[in-house]
Amino acid sequence: MTTHSPQKPGAAGRVQEIVGRLRERGHRLTPQRYAVLRALVEGGEHPSAEQLFQRVSEDYPMMSPATVYKTLDTLKAAGEVLELEFRDGPNRYDANMPHAHPHVVCTRCGRIDDVMDERLDPSVVEVSAQTGYQVRGYRLDFYGLCPSCAG
Amino acid sequence: MTTHSPQKPGAAGRVQEIVGRLRERGHRLTPQRYAVLRALVEGGEHPSAEQLFQRVSEDYPMMSPATVYKTLDTLKAAGEVLELEFRDGPNRYDANMPHAHPHVVCTRCGRIDDVMDERLDPSVVEVSAQTGYQVRGYRLDFYGLCPSCAG
DNA sequence: GTCATTGCAAAGCATTTGCAAGTCG
């Protein structure tokens, strides 16, 4: 058993929650998949597929990037991870708050933080009415410099 | 001279405005660049680089995709076009409202519409205060089905 | 005449896919 440095409060619980949901959906729990899951939930904030691959590779040197991507696909389909897509640079993932919510993105170092302010949550209903679209979700990113990069 | 079908109100003015700004910045006005500019402003809503390339190719068969991308780079640097990046599918461009504003994106056909509602414009100042980031801009996309695709 | 711009082709990058071998339940 491998215990990694800074554990997150409630991380174990969230991992088990996801494991349960995957089982319900008839998915198998392979060591690789479990490792990706843990890296995703316990690891730093909003990791990329590459970062997950690096972390898991430490324990499973045979791991391939494709497996990370396939695991992420499975989790996306189960609604257990939020995928933040970027054209410039790798996508970033959040398995701790898998529902849409606003983020701040540092345009210099790539750091991403959640913005916790319900007032910012856009009204999907209003937009539906105004545009005639059947709005299902949204994405709200703020761009700027994080405290470290702003100096 | 080539006159294309559905002209946009004020399109000519916007084209001239951009031409002027480019000149101020010391840029040359080549036929290719001018054609991309017109396609961008007069054409359908939120075209992709590929679509711009197609349109301009009708009049300039020697046109290369690289030139479209380079023109878009120039316009981005001048702040005269808003680039909407997508990982799945090509980026989309808006030269009519080059400042950040909310969009609705059809997840089926790719149609994109502007959302005109100032109440939705997120408060960059508030987010800066809350996160410690120096927030410079934002992106707000709503995802769903457009009226046609919703049936 | 100069130097920005063009156009071609090759490279880049993250991600996806095909498929044979492996393994979870």
Add this chain to the structure above:
DNA sequence: CGACTTGCAAATGCTTTGCAATGAC
């Protein structure tokens, strides 16, 4: 055991880059 997973390598898709030739000013 059988169907789901893995891992490798090749393919994908959009965009960027290098560089010689071209042409706007």
